[in-house]
Amino acid sequence: MRTDRRVLVVRGSREFLLAPGDTQETDLGILDLPADATSGTVVETHLGEPFEVRRLRGPDLFDHLERTGAPMMPRDIGLVIGHTGVASGDRALDAGTGTGVLAAYLGRLGVEVTTYERDPDFAEVARSNMVTAGVSDLVDVRTGDLTDALDDLGDETDDGYDLLTLDTGDAPAVVERADDLLAPGGFLAVYSPFVESTRECVETARETGLEDIETLETIQRRMDFDERGSRPSTAGVGHTGYLLFARFRPTFE
Template identity: 25%
Template sequence: MHAEKIEENDLVFLVFDNRSRWLLQVKSGESFHTHRGIIEHDEIIGSSFGSVIFSRPHESQGYKFFVLKPLPSDYVLYMGRKTQIIYPEDAGLILLYSGIGPGSVVIEAGTGSGALSCILGNFVRPDGHVYSYDIREKSLRRARKNVEMTRLQEVISIQEGDILTMDLDHANVDSVVLDMPQPWEAIEKVKKYLKLSGVLVSFSPTIEQVKKTTFSLRKHGFIEISSCELMKRMLQVKENATRPEVRMIGHTGYITFGRKIEDVKNPYRERKPRNEETIDMDGMPLREPREP
């Protein structure tokens, strides 16, 4: 397979070392200033992803920079952000357990900086679509820039809207993904937009939010409800000192899933469900515990 040539307006991932790395949209005639000299965009345009270029002036700087094709994880970690974003590990889990893929139609709220929107957009291509809503104009502006930079505007629509109060013109979408402060308040409304068997995903940083969301999913008849947390531990690889890194991101958030099911009454004798709910939202027991 031939190396992929870089064209004007392409997004590249410019790497100097572990700490100095940037997402760059290359434009003819422009320069990028780094602490290790200047990178001329024209030197990148026309080269291939995987090339090495040297900072100018070559005589006094001449440091090596690597030009890579950005991965979805690079979009997220190196794009401009105005809000807390979803980390690539969490996004990966969301994708696998929601089944979001090529052709999926997804509703997202809130958009935030558009980090998750870009990951979802990348995976629903070429004929799926992500409809993303946020109430804050500042977030929307940043998210639109990020979507344009990643050139995903054909598969992502970013709109101002309150998912809690607006009646959106959507039906039979494959998934709804919520990353907002009060996801439990949105469940009843967004259930209407989901197709049967569709997946609702909610990302929340605190256990209190998970609990309220789970209770709301149960109340509104969702099934297959589960919540989890992912922790990624990086390894330091050194001669005779290969071990986990000392520092890590200890917490990102909890991910809750639920699936929409047909709402039918049982015409037969209702079997008593096993009651897994033993406490209510205020922590009070729903039933007296059984005598051992």
């Protein structure tokens, strides 16, 4: 696993993710990235063609992390962050790591993330991706099923997690334990591509006593602007899935 922070090396539509000291062959020549390269540095290939070094930013993760499946879209991640207000210093418990895009975004916010991935190969890729994103010190990728670890997680935090995020087929089983996992005022966010699973999670959240339950279908439409006028794009409706949000508000007597 790499331990160096990588950067983007860009020229027009050409974009390479490299670590300081790497060599990259391009159609414009061989590029040797200096060990001291920083954002804004201009480096040249052996043919004298310039490239610019840029810092890896959050949206770049979606394009450059190694994929093991369909990662959560940036617009869905934005809703999770916006609706829960998760911030630096918070603790998040996540299940269904996959590529790890959500975990990486949260880590770059300064959130301490514990994430579970069932597939050992996927988990290993996710760990490498956390190194690429520069958040391996904040994101703990564990191999296994979160439902098998629920009874032990209470020993890791006395106050509970500030955020519980789920992207798994057995999400309802975890939602059922949300009141044991979340800190007072903490948030639950469940992503699912299927409405049936989302409905089951909503019903479980109600039975568990969670509050502020809200479900959103995430759809975005691109706009087309040309000499004829302006209109929504006909390229597609932009549906990605369903997001359930809820909050743990315990009552004290």
